Amino acid sequence: MKHDSYDVVVIGAGIVGSMVARELSKYRLSVAVLDKESDVGMGQSTSNSAIIHSGHDPQPGTDKARFNVRGNQLWFEIARDLEIPIERTGAMIVAVEDDDPAGLEELAERGRTNGVPVEILSREAALEKEPMLTPETVGALWTPTAGIVDPFQGVVGAAENAAENGVEFILNTEVTGAIIEAGHLVALETSVGRIATRVCINAAGVHSDEIMHMFGVRPEFEITARRGEYFVFDQAAMRIGTVLFPMPSEKGKGILVTHTTHGNTMVGPNSDYISDKEDHSTTEKGMHEILDGAQRLVPAVSARSVIATFAGLRATGNYKPVPDHGRDFLIERSAEVEGLINLAGVESPGYVAAPAIAERAVELLRETGLDLEKKKDWKPTRTAIPRFHHLSHEERDVLIREDPAYGRIVCRCEEVTEGEILRAIRSPIPATTYDAIKRRTWLGTGRCQGSFDYPRTMEILARELGLSMTEITKKGPGSVFLYRRTKEEVL
Amino acid sequence: MAFNTDYDVIVIGGGPAGLAAAIEAYRATQGRVLVIERNDSLGGILPQCIHNGFGAINFGSDLPGPEYAYRYETELRALPIDILLDTMVVDLSADREIYAMNSTDGYLRFRPKAVVLAMGCRERTRAQIRLPGTRAAGIYTAGTVQRLVNIEGYMPGNEIVILGSGDIGMIMARRLTIEGARVSRVLELLPFLTGLRRNYVQCLEDYGIPLELITTVNRIFGEKRVEGIETIRVNENLEHIPGTERQIACDTLVLSVGLISENELSRNAGVEIDPHTNGPFVDESMATNVPGIFAAGNVTAIYDLVDYVRKAGAIAGRSAAEYARTTGATTTASGTDRGGSRSIRITAGENVGSVIPQRLDLSSIDGRETYISLRPRTLIEQMVKVEFDAGDESVFSFREQYARPAEMIIHKLRAKDIQKLHAGDADELVVNIV
Numbered sequence: 001m002k003h004d005s006y007d008v009v010v011i012g013a014g015i016v017g018s019m020v021a022r023e024l025s026k027y028r029l030s031v032a033v034l035d036k037e038s039d040v041g042m043g044q045s046t047s048n049s050a051i052i053h054s055g056h057d058p059q060p061g062t063d064k065a066r067f068n069v070r071g072n073q074l075w076f077e078i079a080r081d082l083e084i085p086i087e088r089t090g091a092m093i094v095a096v097e098d099d100d101p102a103g104l105e106e107l108a109e110r111g112r113t114n115g116v117p118v119e120i121l122s123r124e125a126a127l128e129k130e131p132m133l134t135p136e137t138v139g140a141l142w143t144p145t146a147g148i149v150d151p152f153q154g155v156v157g158a159a160e161n162a163a164e165n166g167v168e169f170i171l172n173t174e175v176t177g178a179i180i181e182a183g184h185l186v187a188l189e190t191s192v193g194r195i196a197t198r199v200c201i202n203a204a205g206v207h208s209d210e211i212m213h214m215f216g217v218r219p220e221f222e223i224t225a226r227r228g229e230y231f232v233f234d235q236a237a238m239r240i241g242t243v244l245f246p247m248p249s250e251k252g253k254g255i256l257v258t259h260t261t262h263g264n265t266m267v268g269p270n271s272d273y274i275s276d277k278e279d280h281s282t283t284e285k286g287m288h289e290i291l292d293g294a295q296r297l298v299p300a301v302s303a304r305s306v307i308a309t310f311a312g313l314r315a316t317g318n319y320k321p322v323p324d325h326g327r328d329f330l331i332e333r334s335a336e337v338e339g340l341i342n343l344a345g346v347e348s349p350g351y352v353a354a355p356a357i358a359e360r361a362v363e364l365l366r367e368t369g370l371d372l373e374k375k376k377d378w379k380p381t382r383t384a385i386p387r388f389h390h391l392s393h394e395e396r397d398v399l400i401r402e403d404p405a406y407g408r409i410v411c412r413c414e415e416v417t418e419g420e421i422l423r424a425i426r427s428p429i430p431a432t433t434y435d436a437i438k439r440r441t442w443l444g445t446g447r448c449q450g451s452f453d454y455p456r457t458m459e460i461l462a463r464e465l466g467l468s469m470t471e472i473t474k475k476g477p478g479s480v481f482l483y484r485r486t487k488e489e490v491l
Numbered sequence: 492m493a494f495n496t497d498y499d500v501i502v503i504g505g506g507p508a509g510l511a512a513a514i515e516a517y518r519a520t521q522g523r524v525l526v527i528e529r530n531d532s533l534g535g536i537l538p539q540c541i542h543n544g545f546g547a548i549n550f551g552s553d554l555p556g557p558e559y560a561y562r563y564e565t566e567l568r569a570l571p572i573d574i575l576l577d578t579m580v581v582d583l584s585a586d587r588e589i590y591a592m593n594s595t596d597g598y599l600r601f602r603p604k605a606v607v608l609a610m611g612c613r614e615r616t617r618a619q620i621r622l623p624g625t626r627a628a629g630i631y632t633a634g635t636v637q638r639l640v641n642i643e644g645y646m647p648g649n650e651i652v653i654l655g656s657g658d659i660g661m662i663m664a665r666r667l668t669i670e671g672a673r674v675s676r677v678l679e680l681l682p683f684l685t686g687l688r689r690n691y692v693q694c695l696e697d698y699g700i701p702l703e704l705i706t707t708v709n710r711i712f713g714e715k716r717v718e719g720i721e722t723i724r725v726n727e728n729l730e731h732i733p734g735t736e737r738q739i740a741c742d743t744l745v746l747s748v749g750l751i752s753e754n755e756l757s758r759n760a761g762v763e764i765d766p767h768t769n770g771p772f773v774d775e776s777m778a779t780n781v782p783g784i785f786a787a788g789n790v791t792a793i794y795d796l797v798d799y800v801r802k803a804g805a806i807a808g809r810s811a812a813e814y815a816r817t818t819g820a821t822t823t824a825s826g827t828d829r830g831g832s833r834s835i836r837i838t839a840g841e842n843v844g845s846v847i848p849q850r851l852d853l854s855s856i857d858g859r860e861t862y863i864s865l866r867p868r869t870l871i872e873q874m875v876k877v878e879f880d881a882g883d884e885s886v887f888s889f890r891e892q893y894a895r896p897a898e899m900i901i902h903k904l905r906a907k908d909i910q911k912l913h914a915g916d917a918d919e920l921v922v923n924i925v
Binding site: 231232236278279280281282283284286287303306307308309310393394396397400401404405406407408409412413415418434447448449450451452454455459469470473474475476477478479480481482483484485486487488 | 529581582593617618631638639640645647710714742
């Protein structure tokens, strides 16, 4: 921590916290982002469907609808500025034989009310757009503005750009208390000491309710972690051109079939309320559920070519501003504590909504009376790490000549070079763990899932960070790979 | 980038198959041969296999892996064969254009007259068996653990459970125990051992490590580092039996759940892949369907003994060199001119998982050592008959003491087998173990 006092402290370096940080970095403010994890984007921001939803689905009039539609527009501009992989693939909500066909028209109407372009497709038109769809398709709703994004690069890109514009990211740091005097926030207690600040932006994801309770506000607000499990498939296995949803149910948008910006087909999520907010484990039952669900849309989905499984936790809040409406985001300036801004209950479509939530956060900040003066030298762009795998033979030749580190492949399936790893370690928010390198370079995400690159990556991390091999972790304190040297005395 | 078209044969991979291929390719025609290896040393996986048990057939002795590799490396280095270490082949096309790279020579482009694919295999991972649980540190494949312990010199854990009774898993159970870790058990989903019996005796029994059959991992605990697992029994359809869960504390889970041939480059080049082996379809000369591209060793199918890998590599190397010599003379699209000879398909039948080669060319098997390698699919602990049938008729057969999925059955074609093939008119042989 460089200072003991900041104008604004953001709690949580997920997509919301990082987008808020980037937005705040436009102003002459001292800003710190705290996160209890060892890297940005360690929670639900990077374990979700990675879809830039069109906004057809949320109930009209809700913050979810408003911020989703605005966020969809903003994302494509931001991704360009920050070199974040994004594709406007469009999405189809597919009705199959058992579904009520009238449901499609209802959905279309909801989309139109939200200001989202929609089109109802016949069975034939749907199958033409996506030939792998089930023959039981009866029709579909086409939403052309939907897309997919690299969720890791999204968070890292926003956070790095904020850091380059002066925001300080303080990782491995937990907020333990708030000091409030006469209804005004004056400081935060953290695991690394007291930080004086008059404004705290709560973007703590599944823990945002606990932060509120720590401030003594909104005791009724509660977040339950709702787990969603996913399968990722070998790129060689199959290719889906768009995003496929089933008809929505009371449980949400359902188990979808999509692809990542890296070209892997991905299916999931299911929906399970769980009691432990840190339990990212996948389950036997869940894995069957998502496979069955995905096969309803694309029968060709086969468990044989699965290369990765993961689970994410949605921060499902109980905030329902309109009684007969569904639950909504809780985006507010606290009525009880001056200086607290809550960006809570941000579940799907939270990722796509994040840039719009960040805009709103600045408005709320202005309402606190803080003087917001724009920087003249704000840098809107960020340069991504070159992705060796996607370069042409000629570009690769040039790159290796410029820097021989790009000539050494460390991850063979995804063709990640030492040059890319070094860039990740030396980036504005330095990668200091294996998973942090993975998120930034896509190393270890292919068929062999790190079996080949583990020892090599550990060596590079140890060398660059001046650590011993037994200090290298997968994802921060408590997650070391190696316990001791062989032949070392064992007690 | 330089474009090098001087080589007769380029061997991709410097493991046992690749070394044998390069040596034999050179010996056959004294042509220009290059081996490209992605590691900083030759020998493939052998240098990390510091246990003994190698070379019974080829050397008549019991060698540790590094010494086995060293003998072949010495043999190779005595010949004028070029070697590129720390070099990754990133692309191969059907017309044998190879792109490779390293940090000293940069980006490289080759076009040899023939190519031998000897990329070996990789380990199946947790995702491929869809193991549920967290993504904590402390979940490794057995081969990665072997490298960490034997090459890097580090211990990945203290309290260890191994899933899968594959050979590397059992060998690492012993190795980790010797290094002071506690390996509490080896779990196996199937009702039988999947690795070699001798490894069970020498690595588990001798060290008092229990093997639990029809048992798998149901959950993994621990968000940061593995803290434990939950095991569960399975029924005859390999489905979990509720109520048989048991929680076991451990800090490391090692997976030894099978190997997969590494054929991404082969696919790029349009090499046809056999769904039974997950490797290229090859004939008795180890030729793939793509002219001038040969394949040998674990890239074609998972072998049990390195001695057999070496034999296959030698055949592929010789064939590639011969192809390179004749390719200038003949202009046929199929490469070597086979003069209208008869070719016989060999397919896996009853109790057979896979067979190598999948095709025999009758014109070229005379006077040449030809081996047929089978992988049994079922465990039969009694005398079996291996039959090669054409339609309802058995063309030739031989007997084996037993059939175990962990052990390949290697049959060297006898003169009388070949005679029978010439005499008949079959274009397909089905191999059955009965």
